[in-house]
Amino acid sequence: MKDQERQPTGPVRLSLVRSLWYRSRREARDDAEAGRSITMPVSVGAPPLQQVLRRLAMGLLVLALTTLIVYADHEGYNDNSDGSVDLLDSAYYATVTLSTTGYGDITPVSDTARLVNILVITPLRVLFLIILVGTTLEVLTERTRQQVRIHRWRMRTRDHVVVVGYGTKGRHAVQTLVGQGVAKERIVVVDAQRKATEAAGDDGLVAVTGDATRSEVLRRAEVPHASRVIVAPQRDDTAALVTLTARQLNRRATIVVAAREDENVPLLRQSGANTVVTSSSSAGRLLGVSMVSPTVAKTLENLMTLGSGLTLFERPVTEGEEGQSPRSSADLVVAVVRDRQLLDYTDPRLTRLQQGDRVITVRRAVPAPEQV
Missing domain, CATH: 3.30.70.1450 (Regulator of K+ conductance, C-terminal domain)
Structure with missing residues (x-):
């Protein structure tokens, strides 16, 4: 399992950079559809107050840096009130400049001061404004960040386990896999119910919302690159269609299917299942043994x-x-x-x-x- 997790990171990073710079119409459509159906594990961020204090500290740091830059070349500036610029005047100039207020009472007059304003002060002003509106920008960039996470996950996911159905059987199957040492990052859940995929995301799993009998939904779960597939839907006919579709997409994967009735076991094996577990007959045998x-x-x-x-x-x-x-x-x-x-x-x-x-x-x- 450790060997399977060692994936090359170079091509992944190049593909990620390429996706941020250029995407074809088909890639953009696939990423948009994946963003609607793939649920990533929730990443716990800092509390709102900590985020505000962090942005405030960054803003003060930029203000202090600008003040030092101006004061280092204070002879190149002119103050209309007294003609000289001290440390307080430098802080005042930095404040009104970064906030784009610009009263004009202190101005750069030397070539060096004007060049520093062009190359240094202006980028710092932009950075200061970005920090001030960081909350708004964070909301605006959330979609891009989510698409980057999904794209990175799709490029790195190989030899993983796909669990179709996150009901009672699917959840216990995942618990057993985790208990046997399979990392949560190697497990992908597919379910048609949004509540089920959200529950899987809360449990730290990547989940895909959609009908698992459709090949495009299984492709979003990277079934063609999976090593194992667990099929645990509510109905046996659904299990047969999912198994047939998964086997068509992946000829080498081990497919384990949960069935309700014994009479459907041959059909599921013909559909491509390596192992079929009959829940009703197993429960019946356990009941009989319990009596004896x-x-x-x-x-x-x-x-x-x-x-x-x-x-x-x-x-x-x-x-x-x-x-x-x-x-x-x-x-x-x-x-x-x-x-x-x-x-x-x-x-x-x-x-x-x-x-x-x-x-x-x-x-x-x-x-x-x-x-x-």
Whole structure:
């Protein structure tokens, strides 16, 4: 996962600069549509009072700098009242000049003073005005800043996880991914409901609002560059269409689909799903086990609940475990993935662990995060 996160930043920066300088009509249309549908995680800014005090300090700094510049060449200025310019006169001139009041009682008369006014004082006046109207400019530039964030995200997002549907199943899937070490920056949520995408944004996730059965919506979520796709909508027919569209856009991604009915599992597999989890039948089996043996049901619930007691974990075999029996491992090995085959602990081929094996173990779970 760390190797996947190392993305080249040079082309991204060049593309970002190019997008700020020039955009074709198609790129402008795509960015505008992305800005309406993509929800970025909310960035917490400074409180309003701190922003005002920061701008006030910057304005005073510019005023003090202008005063020093004028006073350093005070002989090049003329005061109509007494003919000389002292430090107080320099501060007065800087104040009326930066505020564009310009009474004209103190004027630059030497060539050096006039050149400094052209090259230094005028840019400082513009900077001072920008600071004064910073709140208004911040509102006006919010759209540009949002487009820059979205453009940068679209250029950097590769080998990520797309979760279609942010209902109960989608939220718990995201919680499990985060609990397994997947960074929130590597997860993108797609949902047709604005409330769901806003909730995902509040949880620190990038979210796309739109119908996931449409290819352009999945493209905004960068599905063609994703490594895994979780499909968890409310209806099985929607899941089939989303799976078919996602597989058409990405032939290599692992697609896991949640289905309600067992009879729809073959259709979802034909649509391109690698794994189909049937929620209704799984719940029914858990209910049956609970009636026969509540302790077994509780153990299964612990295994399926993140951060609760025990958890199943897949990892590569270590150098110290190579050539050893699975029973000699520090963790409880229940299965081994070898040459893309799943071998349970009773398989006679599991007398020794080999290089390249991936073991599925039961271990003590770490506490789950309170919120995604």
